[in-house]
Amino acid sequence: MRRLFLVLAAALLPIAALPFTAGAAPDDYTQVERGRYLAIGGDCVACHTIPGGTQWAGGRGIQTPFGDIVTPNLTPDEETGIGHWSADDFYRAMHTGVMPSGAHLYPAFPYTYYTKVTRADSDAIYAFLRTLPAVHNAVDRDTLPFPFKVRALMLGWNEMFFRAGTFEADPQRSAEYNRGAYLVEGLGHCGACHTPMNWAGANDAARYLQGNVLQAWTDPNITDEQRIGLGSWSVDDIVEYLKTGRNARAQASGPMAEVVVYSTSGMSDADLHAIATYLKQRGAAGPAAPSPRPADDAQMQSGAVVYTDNCSACHKRDGTGVEAMFPPLRGDQVVQQTDPTTVLRIVLQGAQGAATDAAPTAPAMPAFSWRLSDQQVADVVTYIRNSWGNTAQAVPASDAARLRKRVADTAE
Amino acid sequence: MTISTRRQLLASAAIIVFSRAAFGHTILGKLPWRPNEVYPPEPLGSPGWHFFTPGEAATVDAMVDRFIPADELGPGGKQAGCTVFIDRQLSGPYGTYEWLYMKGPFPADPLPSQGLQSPLTPRQQYRLGLAALNAYCRGKYDNRAFAQLDADAQDKLLDGMEKGEVQLPEFSARMLFGTVLANTMEGFFADPIYGGNRDMAGWKLIGFPGTRYDYRDVMQNPNKPYSLPPVGLKGRVSADRSPT
Ligand code: HEC
Ligand code: HEC
Ligand code: HEC
Numbered sequence: 001m002r003r004l005f006l007v008l009a010a011a012l013l014p015i016a017a018l019p020f021t022a023g024a025a026p027d028d029y030t031q032v033e034r035g036r037y038l039a040i041g042g043d044c045v046a047c048h049t050i051p052g053g054t055q056w057a058g059g060r061g062i063q064t065p066f067g068d069i070v071t072p073n074l075t076p077d078e079e080t081g082i083g084h085w086s087a088d089d090f091y092r093a094m095h096t097g098v099m100p101s102g103a104h105l106y107p108a109f110p111y112t113y114y115t116k117v118t119r120a121d122s123d124a125i126y127a128f129l130r131t132l133p134a135v136h137n138a139v140d141r142d143t144l145p146f147p148f149k150v151r152a153l154m155l156g157w158n159e160m161f162f163r164a165g166t167f168e169a170d171p172q173r174s175a176e177y178n179r180g181a182y183l184v185e186g187l188g189h190c191g192a193c194h195t196p197m198n199w200a201g202a203n204d205a206a207r208y209l210q211g212n213v214l215q216a217w218t219d220p221n222i223t224d225e226q227r228i229g230l231g232s233w234s235v236d237d238i239v240e241y242l243k244t245g246r247n248a249r250a251q252a253s254g255p256m257a258e259v260v261v262y263s264t265s266g267m268s269d270a271d272l273h274a275i276a277t278y279l280k281q282r283g284a285a286g287p288a289a290p291s292p293r294p295a296d297d298a299q300m301q302s303g304a305v306v307y308t309d310n311c312s313a314c315h316k317r318d319g320t321g322v323e324a325m326f327p328p329l330r331g332d333q334v335v336q337q338t339d340p341t342t343v344l345r346i347v348l349q350g351a352q353g354a355a356t357d358a359a360p361t362a363p364a365m366p367a368f369s370w371r372l373s374d375q376q377v378a379d380v381v382t383y384i385r386n387s388w389g390n391t392a393q394a395v396p397a398s399d400a401a402r403l404r405k406r407v408a409d410t411a412e
Numbered sequence: 413m414t415i416s417t418r419r420q421l422l423a424s425a426a427i428i429v430f431s432r433a434a435f436g437h438t439i440l441g442k443l444p445w446r447p448n449e450v451y452p453p454e455p456l457g458s459p460g461w462h463f464f465t466p467g468e469a470a471t472v473d474a475m476v477d478r479f480i481p482a483d484e485l486g487p488g489g490k491q492a493g494c495t496v497f498i499d500r501q502l503s504g505p506y507g508t509y510e511w512l513y514m515k516g517p518f519p520a521d522p523l524p525s526q527g528l529q530s531p532l533t534p535r536q537q538y539r540l541g542l543a544a545l546n547a548y549c550r551g552k553y554d555n556r557a558f559a560q561l562d563a564d565a566q567d568k569l570l571d572g573m574e575k576g577e578v579q580l581p582e583f584s585a586r587m588l589f590g591t592v593l594a595n596t597m598e599g600f601f602a603d604p605i606y607g608g609n610r611d612m613a614g615w616k617l618i619g620f621p622g623t624r625y626d627y628r629d630v631m632q633n634p635n636k637p638y639s640l641p642p643v644g645l646k647g648r649v650s651a652d653r654s655p656t
Contacts, residue, residue, distance in 0.1 A: 309643045313626035350449065355442030362442035370452040371647060410447060 028127060035128025038121050041271070042114065042187040043263035047071050056129075057081075057137040062108045063215050065201055066148040069108040070139045077134040090126040091119055096164045097154070104154035106144075107162075107201070116167035116186035161202035173281070180278025183271060188263070193219040193255060210285055211337055216406050217254040218342035220333050222279055225286035227391065228336050230279055238276035239269065245354030250334065251327045251363070254342070257354035265356040287338055290393050293386040299394060303383025306376050310368060311384075319388040325363050330388035340395045343381050344403045347372070349410070369408070374400040453605040453645055456496070462503035463535065467557070468542045469495055474559040476596045478566050487613050489596050497599030497608030498538075498592075507535040534591065541588035544580040604644045615642040 039045065048071045050059040056075050061068035076083040082090070089100040097111035098104055105111060117125075142149060167186055169178040184190045195203040196212050211221040211228070221229040230238060233249065240247040242264035245257060252260045264272065293300050308317065315321050319330035329335050334342055345351075348369040355362035372380070377400040385392035461469050476489030476498075489495075501507065514531060522529035532540070546557045549569075553561055561569070572578035573585035580588070599608030601615070603623070609615060615622055622642035630638055641648060 305648065308640065309624070309648055312629075313624065316626075317629050349447040350445075351447075352442070352445040360442065362445075364443065364445045367448050367450045369448065370450045408448065 031124050031127045032131055033128075034121075035124035035126065037266075037268075038117075038125050038187060039128055040263055040266040041183060042117075042125070042189070043259055044074070044125075046258050046262040047109075048074050054135050054137065056132050057135040059137060059139045061143070064106070064108050065197075067144045069106050070141065070143050071109075072139055072141060073135065073137045074129055075132045075135040075137075076130050077136050080136055080138040081134060082129070083134060085126075087123050087126045090129075091122045094122045094125075095166075097158065097162070104151045104158070106151075106154065107157070110189040110192045112162050112203070113186055113189035113192060115162075115164045116182065118166055121187070157200060157202070161198075161200065174277070176274045176277050177281055179271065180274035180276070181282075183267075183275055184278055188275065190222070193259075194222050207285070209279075209282075211339070213339050213341050215255065216341055216345055216403065216410075218334065218337045218339045219255070220337050221286045223282065223286060224280055224284040226284065227289050228286055228333050228338070229284060230333070231284055232331065233280075235273065235276040235280055238279060239272045242267070242272050242275065243269070243356070244358040245356045245362075246324065246327075246359050248323050249328060250332065251353035253346070253351040253353050257352075260354040261356060265354075265358070289391045292391040293382060293394055297382075297394075299379045299382045300386060302376070303379035303381070304387075306372065306380040307383050307387075310372070311380065314365070319384065319390075324359070325361075326365075329384045330390065332390070335384055336390050336392040338393060340381055340385070340392070340399065341403065343385070344377060344395065344400055345407055347377050347381060348400070348404055349407050369404060374398075374404060377404075453603075456500055456605075456607050457503075461499050463507060463538075464495070464499050464502075467546070468538065469499065470559040471542050471546060471557065472498060472538075472592065474561075474566060475570070475592050476599070478563065478570055479593055479596045480600055481563075486617050487610075489600060491610070492600055492613040493604075493608040493610035494596045494599035497602065497606050498595045500607050501595065501598075502535050502538060507533065509533045530587070532587075537587060537591050541580070541583050541591070544583035545585075545588060548578070548580050603646075605646055609644075612642045612644060 045055055047060060047062060048058050049055045050057075053059060056073070058071045058073040060071050062071060073081040075081040078084055085093075085100060092098055092100070093105060093109075094111060094114040094117055096115065097107065097109065114122075147153065167182045170181070173181075191203055191209055193214055194209045194212060195205075196207045196210060198204050209222050210225075212219040223229045224231050226232060233241075237247050237249060241250060241252065242260060245252045245260040245265065264275075267275075295301075314326040315329050316326075319328060321328035321330075337343075346365060348367065350365045350367035352364035353362050368377070374397040378395045378397040381400070382394045384390065385395070464472065472495045473490045476494040480489035480492070480494070482488035482491060486492075505511065512528070514533070516531065518529045518531060519526065530537075549556060549558045549561065553565065558566065558569070569578060570589060573580075573589040576586050578585045599606070600613070601618075601620075602608050604610060604612060612622065614620075619638075620642060621638065621640060622644055624640070624643055
């Protein structure tokens with residue numbers, strides 16, 4: 001615990017007060033430990049490791065609309081890793097998305113967020129990466145089809161969608177809010193998933209944190225919006241979710257389960273509190289609620305039957321669920337997102353929540369694809385989106401059919 | 413490894429015990445789970461009989477309809493699919509007692525508490541037993557098979573078989589009676605995915621709610637009638653198919 005406080009205190013120190021030198025010797029214990037902690041906050045290892053492979057050695061394909069981009073090896077191996085990179089090289093990559101050779105990195109590496117990271121924090125992460133055992137692992141850096149394989153294209157992209165710049169605190173806000181903003185807008189790169197994207201795969205700043213769809217998962221609205229955002233969540237609800245992967249209202253599954261396991265569950269309570277404070281105080285934004293489906297709608301009636309027979313045993317007939325075991329669907333945000341992808345997917349292929357030290361059980365929901373037709377899936381999803389006070393758009397059977405094809409064989 | 417003698421069985425048990433000790437490990441991390449992981453029930457397969465000959469099927473149809481006759485309470489054994497159920501069971505592992513130790517010795521006059529004491533697999537019991545029953549009928553009832561007798565005659569004959577008063581040629585009447593009766597009840601009350609209990613007739617008859625597994629709502633409302641229809645492993649509608 002004391003170590004945590006030290007780390008934290010160090011993290012909160014003003015940049016100027018920190019004695020740092022580029023390429024700090026790896027025996028600078030405080031800096032290395034701070035770097036280790038910051039790397040957790042940046043969720044680096046989740047992307048830079050093949051599931052089941054050597055940590056930090058890269059090789060995982062990151063899905064983008066333009067093709068998969070393979071993550072490089074971040075261990076200090078001279079030939080295949082970043083052994084020959086200096087702290088300046090590293091900062092340049094984090095801050096501007098450019099490799100030492102001058103070639104551009106793709107924003108699948110979230111430099112559009114990491115640009116906000118301070119030089120001191122970048123150096124700490126660098127110092128930590130130098131302490132990793134060097135692993136020889138060459139990965140294919142050239143996986144995109146033409147024309148996207150031309151890295152120089154990113155020049156134009158950056159011109160249009162990217163401004164390099166370190167985080168600047170808002171003097172009108174509390175120190176805690178600013179700490180949260182630094183983490184969410186920077187290392188945490190929460191917006192990379194939670195913000196809608198434009199045609200070029202860039203996050204749409206005007207709709208920051210208002211929800212998105214990636215890899216056939218809905219990334220919910222995490223502004224302070226009441227119906228589909230975090231408006232009805234308390235700061236403590238958010239902290240508990242990020243720390244343990246669940247709270248009385250929700251369980252993190254899919255990509256968010258990974259974020260919790262690799263990143264937020266390893267963050268300090270103070271930092272999580274800062275993140276939650278920022279998310280709660282930043283403001284609310286989102287679409288107006290549609291009018292709820294009438295109870296005598298054909299989909300609602302058929303959905304009620306499917307729900308009673310298949311779902312009520314766990315989620316209860318009134319949708320209130322069982323605390324710490326089956327999430328409530330009544331008043332649930334994931335269920336009411338404008339885009340129903342996650343809900344359809346969970347019904348079709350099942351889901352398992354995150355397992356963390358604080359909540360190791362990770363209860364799972366079984367797959368229903370073998371038992372429910374596309375129409376039944378669409379009906380039950382429409383039903384839970386419009387019962388017990390929930391409101392959201394009805395879902396057509398064609399959506400269920402499309403997703404059934406998409407997730408039929410995936411192990412994601 | 414196929415295990416064919418008791419000694420091999422013991423030896424393999426020993427291997428299992430020792431290898432558990434040698435390779436025992438603790439499971440860490442979360443419970444294993446994979447997306448899309450399902451074990452859907454095996455479909456009933458193509459229409460038509462899988463084990464029975466048409467003559468055997470007609471005999472079993474007649475028997476299950478005497479065990480569970482159609483009446484004002486609902487359909488009989490045949491209409492509820494009991495013969496289909498038995499046919500599919502016989503064509504699967506049950507038909508050969510695949511998982512049972514089937515070597516002797518078998519006492520000639522076993523106690524009831526000794527359970528099954530016969531080298532005959534269910535397939536053999538049906539094949540030989542039904543042939544014996546029909547041979548008996550043809551001899552006794554003017555060359556008519558069991559299925560062609562009227563209901564009274566069938567009942568009387570079954571009654572005699574149960575009591576051991578009827579001697580079938582070269583087959584135990586009691587064994588045939590007991591096997592078919594037990595399988596009929598199984599077919600009438602098993603989940604519809606196995607071909608019997610069609611339209612959940614058996615469950616509706618006794619008010620069994622099926623594979624629902626949560627009754628908190630009901631428990632919290634005592635003395636109110638339970639109104640939900642039964643539900644099977646495949647849902648509310650049974651997706652079984654009748655043969656031919
Ligand atoms: C969302 C997935 C993702 C996360 C999270 C992520 N990276 Fe990466 N990173 C990538 C991808 C993809 C590339 C390769 C981009 C390319 O080839 O243009 C990359 C490239 C890099 C590079 C360039 C290496 C080289 O050899 O060119 C560095 C350095 C790097 N990441 C560091 C980090 C650090 C430090 C963190 C955590 C603070 C991090 N990354 C988090 C996906 C990620
Ligand atoms: C890799 C993509 C990704 C990243 C990065 C990510 N999230 Fe999420 N997040 C998701 C998805 C997907 C869900 C929905 C999870 C579910 O359906 O159970 C989610 C859910 C949430 C929820 C719960 C919302 C609800 O209504 O249930 C919160 C709170 C949240 N994220 C906060 C964050 C924060 C804070 C960060 C940054 C530290 C972050 N997320 C980073 C994908 C991501
Ligand atoms: C055996 C118990 C069980 C049954 C039956 C069940 N679920 Fe679930 N459900 C769960 C568990 C456990 C979770 C949490 C898993 C996770 O978040 O990854 C969950 C999660 C969900 C979620 C996501 C909630 C959120 O906030 O992320 C939805 C939506 C959902 N279930 C709908 C349904 C529907 C619709 C049915 C019926 C077709 C159903 N469930 C049947 C156990 C069950």
